[in-house]
Each structure stands twice: as structure tokens, then as C-alpha cells.
Amino acid sequence: MITEKLERLYPALRIIAERLGPVKALWLVGGSTGLLMHGVPLAADPRDLDLYADRESVPALHGALRSYATDVPHFSETGMYVSNLSHYRIDGVKVELVGGFEVRRDVSLYRVETAQIMAPHSLEFLIPHEADPIRIQVMPLAHELLFNVLRERPDRYEPIAAHMRHNLPAYLDAWTALVRRNRIAEPFLGIVRGLLPEWAEERSRRENAKPLGMEKQGEGDAPP
Numbered sequence: 658m659i660t661e662k663l664e665r666l667y668p669a670l671r672i673i674a675e676r677l678g679p680v681k682a683l684w685l686v687g688g689s690t691g692l693l694m695h696g697v698p699l700a701a702d703p704r705d706l707d708l709y710a711d712r713e714s715v716p717a718l719h720g721a722l723r724s725y726a727t728d729v730p731h732f733s734e735t736g737m738y739v740s741n742l743s744h745y746r747i748d749g750v751k752v753e754l755v756g757g758f759e760v761r762r763d764v765s766l767y768r769v770e771t772a773q774i775m776a777p778h779s780l781e782f783l784i785p786h787e788a789d790p791i792r793i794q795v796m797p798l799a800h801e802l803l804f805n806v807l808r809e810r811p812d813r814y815e816p817i818a819a820h821m822r823h824n825l826p827a828y829l830d831a832w833t834a835l836v837r838r839n840r841i842a843e844p845f846l847g848i849v850r851g852l853l854p855e856w857a858e859e860r861s862r863r864e865n866a867k868p869l870g871m872e873k874q875g876e877g878d879a880p881p
Contacts, residue, residue: 669750682714687796705751712757778831799831
């Protein structure tokens, strides 16, 4: 089922990868398409294709996709979301390019830093293409967990957490980086603690394994 949902997007993804390949700017696939690439089952098919990038990368990326554009990059602030947003239609698929994405919830502030934080922890997904597969970078699953907790989407964060439980240590470094770089408050950290209490045990194990002389994390550091 996951494969079938993704295969419908392969033609658009091949075009995007071909157009953006020469551009010296990082972009990652996220949203429902990214979740499917991670192997997280979703009830509904993706409605669009989300591409994330840093704000300064948007002009170059938009220039490469200009022939498919339905608008131009523009500042967007909708409810809790702030970004530099632009839209495209590629092989019948709606595509959003989201630059400098931020989520603001009460005192919490979450900034998506594509090059510095997301890319080093990204998943590499291979799309079949003639002799050589196309390599697509996908947003870290830890990002998808935090993002969906912040927007209070249990229909998303519960299956994400269930998938992560199969190999929690693999996601811990990404989660730690996200929480240390952002201001995430309660009740959102408490939701994650409830979903993944094993992370607290893993934190304790790692702390106890540190060589003498290394500083311990502060109480506000991740994991929660």
C-alpha cells in the first residue's frame, strides 16, 4: 500500500530532482510523502508534495522550478505557521516549497533549519530511474514527530511514534539536536514523553556511559 501511494508521485519527484540537481541549495521532502518514505503507514494518500529549504535557498530553487510555478515565493503567516511559501504543479501533483519554516505555539518556537540540522539527520530514499536510482533526502522522522505534536495531530504523531519504537536509538541524535536548537515547552514535551518513555531510559544510559570529565546535559536538554 505504501509503495503504491509513493509510486504515483515518482514522475513528479523525478522532474523535481532533475531540475534541482544543478542547484547548489539543499531541499528535503517532508509531510505525508516524507512519512511514507520512512515507512509510516497513512490512511489517506498525500494531497501534495512538500519541499523544505532554508529561506536563503528559495530564490535559486524557485528559479529552477519557475516553469511549473503557480505563484511566486511570498511571506506567509497563517495561524501558528510562518514561512516563505511558493506553489507549483508538476506532472499533475501540487508541490509546495516551504522556506524558513517556523511553528509558534504559545511560548514554544520551532525553526526548521534545513542545512544545519535537518540534512545531517535526513533519510536517503531511492527512486528507481533507468540505470541509476535518484537519491532523495527526506526530513528526519524526529522532525515529523515534533511538528505533529506541536500542531496537535495525534492521527500523525501516534503512528510516527509507533514506527520509531522499532529502533528508538536511531532517532535520538536527531531529536536531541532539534530540542536543543529550539524552544519547546510543555505540554508538548510531555506528549512526547508519554509516547516514547523509553527515550528517558536511553538518555540515562548514555549519560552513565559518558567518559569522566564530560559535562552532563542540563535539565532542559533533550530527550524529554
